[in-house]
Amino acid sequence: MIEELRDIMARLRDPETGCPWDIEQDFATIAPYTIEEAYEVADAIERGDMDGLRDELGDLQLQVVFHARMAEEAGAFDLKDVLDSISAKMIRRHPHVFGNGASPGWEEIKAAERAGKSEDDSALAGVAGALPALLRAEKLQKRAARTGFDWPDDEGAREKVAEEIDEVREARSNDHRFEEMGDLLFAVVNWARKLGIDPEAALRAANAKFERRFRAMEEMAGDAFAGLSLDEKEALWVEAKRKKAA
Known part of the structure; x- marks a missing residue:
């Protein structure tokens, strides 16, 4: 159970007998692994x-135990906390299940929690800066x-996308x-949101589709693929689509 994993991590982090790699880690070095495991x-x-x-x-549970162990060593909190x-x-967020009476909305409960934790009273307070950019934009x-x-x-959001495309075209410097x-990507996320589409999931699906089609192109061409012209590769792409490599 989780207690066993907690004890394993304690041994791995032991300054005298633990694993050198585990001992030298801190919150910042482990955080990327935590994000990777979630994906x-x-x-x-x-x-x-x-x-x-x-x-x-x-693997994801290990990340929780790892962070909790480091916090315990720092005297901040432990896994039980x-x-x-x-x-x-x-x-607290499900009073309709664990308490009596009607429940306020999930977002209202979270907003009340945020208000008690921070002096930042913005409607945007608490949206983590480390979230993937598409998810944070949404x-x-x-x-x-x-x-x-x-x-x-969604029509206003669509028109904003078209406006941002024009502004990218008109930009005259790399910084601009x-x-x-960035504005265009933000606008596309907004349009997806108005259409009820998860932009992160949609982009993951597009990545997977591109990979399947590209691998199909490589398979059709074999060792000759790298030396083909762009027109020849485009013809393979069309063929991959026709064969429903999507």
Whole structure:
């Protein structure tokens, strides 16, 4: 159980007898692995790989135990505190299940929690800066939308995308193009949101489709692929689409 994993991590972090690699890690060096493991969980789910999901959930759990152990060494909190905190939060956010009476909305409960933790009273407070950019853009837009700052329908968002494309074209310096390309991506996320599409999931699907088609092109051409002209590669791309490599 989780206690066994906690004890294993304690041994790995032991300054005298532990693993040198584990001992030298800190929150900053482990954080990228935590993010990576979360994505690998999502990948296993998308592939329908239950054996893989079991393994990846274990890897993700290890990240929680690792961070909790480092915090315990620093005298901040320990694994029990982490588990107690999330248990209390889930009970607090589900009064209709664990308490009496009607429940306020999920977002209202979270907003009240944020208000008690920070002096930042912005509607955008608490949207983590380390989130993937597409996901953070969507969360910022949803927060703003709850204040009434939003397009009434998807048409306004679509027109904004067209406007931003023109501004990228008109930019005359790399810095300006960089800024306008960011605005364009932000606008595309907004349009996807208005259409009810998860932009992160849509881009992952597009990545997977591109990879399948490109690999099909390589398979059709064999060793000659690298030496083909762009027109020849484009013909292979069309053929890959025709063969439903999508």
